[in-house]
Amino acid sequence: xxILDNNFVFLDVETPNHQNDAISSIGLYIMKNNGEIIEEYxxxxxxxxxxxxxxxxxxxxxxxxxxxPNFVQIWEKIKEYFYDAIVVAHNAxxxxxxxxxxxxxxxxxDPFDRYMCTYRLARKYYSLPSYRLNKLCEYFDIExxxxxxxxxxxxxxxxxxxxxxxxxxxxxxxxxxxxx
Numbered sequence: 001x002x003i004l005d006n007n008f009v010f011l012d013v014e015t016p017n018h019q020n021d022a023i024s025s026i027g028l029y030i031m032k033n034n035g036e037i038i039e040e041y042x043x044x045x046x047x048x049x050x051x052x053x054x055x056x057x058x059x060x061x062x063x064x065x066x067x068x069p070n071f072v073q074i075w076e077k078i079k080e081y082f083y084d085a086i087v088v089a090h091n092a093x094x095x096x097x098x099x100x101x102x103x104x105x106x107x108x109x110d111p112f113d114r115y116m117c118t119y120r121l122a123r124k125y126y127s128l129p130s131y132r133l134n135k136l137c138e139y140f141d142i143e144x145x146x147x148x149x150x151x152x153x154x155x156x157x158x159x160x161x162x163x164x165x166x167x168x169x170x171x172x173x174x175x176x177x178x179x180x
Contacts, residue, residue, distance in 0.1 A: 027150030
């Protein structure tokens with residue numbers, strides 16, 4: 001059985017401030033075990049303040065999200081993807097922790113327990129000077145259209161994952177389990 005026989009949710013979130021407990025945008029690249037690919041991107045009203053640093057980094061400001069759905073409304077649209085799926089992110093600890101904090105903040109259950117991290121996979125299998133998303137894209141000749149755009153970063157994460165899988169043939173030994 002190939003690891004690709006699983007459902008995957010590739011994920012990237014952007015945050016409005018240094019608290020990292022709210023989301024201003026979320027990108028998903030869903031790869032179902034039947035080969036279907038679904039892309040989703042949402043600007044999210046984080047219902048909190050923005051730091052100047054985060055505005056500069058993500059190019060998302062309060063005006064852009066003031067009339068957008070909040071996290072609960074977005075979660076209702078996307079939560080089904082997370083059931084029986086492996087979540088994959090670059091520096092997954094960050095994205096998953098932010099997502100879990102949002103779920104906790106709104107008293108929502110979290111449906112995932114398995115994840116993979118392209119940062120950790122790259123460190124495990126390659127000796128490179130940097131494992132940042134943009135640097136891995138350079139090393140592996142992967143297009144990264146707009147760094148810190150959640151959908152672009154998610155697509156790059158997917159491409160990095162597939163590149164590593166094609167080189168290494170990833171296995172269940174590369175899956176981590178979330179402690180609840």
